[in-house]
Amino acid sequence: MTGPPEGLPGDADGPDAPPRLGMGIGWRPEIDLTVPRLPGIEWVEVVAENVDPDAVPASLAALYQRGLPVIPRGVALSLGGTEPLDDSRLARLAGLAERFGSPLVSEHVAFCRAGGLEAGHLLPVPRTRAALGVLTENIRAAQAALPVPLAVENIAALVSWPEDELSEAQFLTELVERTGVLLLLDVANLHAAQVNFGHDPIATLDALPLDRVGYVHVAGGVLRDGIWHDTHAHAVSQEILHILAALSERAALPGVMLERDDAYPSDAELAAEIATIRTVLHAARAH
């Protein structure tokens, strides 16, 4: 890396604080030549299922060589599933963390298969005590198999369970308290929870242990027929930036990144989105 990282406003390092990352972006093969050209990118996240630690794409290896932290994120471990975790998926996450010397890895508070059937997507677990027990056990098993800390992410759901006993904030807080897991807080998914289920994102922020946030996801989506779809294929909307600002006013954030997975815009547009996110963070911390 050339020179010290620019960082995010209000960095605060304590002995137990999550590692500081700064501004990042989701590395994808489709934008692998764009990422190194984006100004002010300090780290990247990769989808664990799409990167083989023994056959890392040259463009990604080059970013690593330049000193950019690479954070593997699993999308199919099914931490919220009642079946035992798949050892090969866990080994892939661990292998990537070793390969890149990653400061942490992440996954989701979700399940994606049951009874041998793959949903092909992240599905919400019922927020019950039974589900907390299953997630606690699986998170502990994952932590034991991983060489670095784990962060778990709130998902964007379209369906909800009538048996939910806890709010999303209560549920995530319980997981943090039981396992010491970090949070990957997705502000776009907080917006989805507001539109799709009427959950106030600010109330959620106020009820979460924000000092345990490992990093933050920002992404665009689209409103169709009154339902928010977290597409990662649209520009980040104002409502989502407002949640990011509210979060940044409440806590020093170790890392924030943009997720874009489809309908890739021009390099200039991506750079402008990164700049907007940075401006929102600085403005919020100036308050």
Next chain:
Amino acid sequence: MRHARTEDDLHARQLSLVKALVAGGASPAGVDPERIRVQALALVSKRSRSVARHRPQLAADLGADFWPAFQRYAAADPTPPANTSSDAKRFARYVRKSRHSLLCTVVR
């Protein structure tokens, strides 16, 4: 109505949701069937985008017919294959077959 109060119940509830989404099962009790429909459609849409990225030429050939064709293909067999590569292969075969049967109909 048994809800996810124990781990066994949780497994049954999760299985019922996955079946409703990818195997033509009924909506799990108490879960909004309209949201199940929207989620199932979102899954098919996500698969179609992955297949389009995997086989850009096929997507370009089909143009505006790509999405309707993919929806018909997914409706015929809602359970997604293990990965995008096999999904793309199966979809390509489906497209070839439907073109063939369409041609046969026209000839007849």
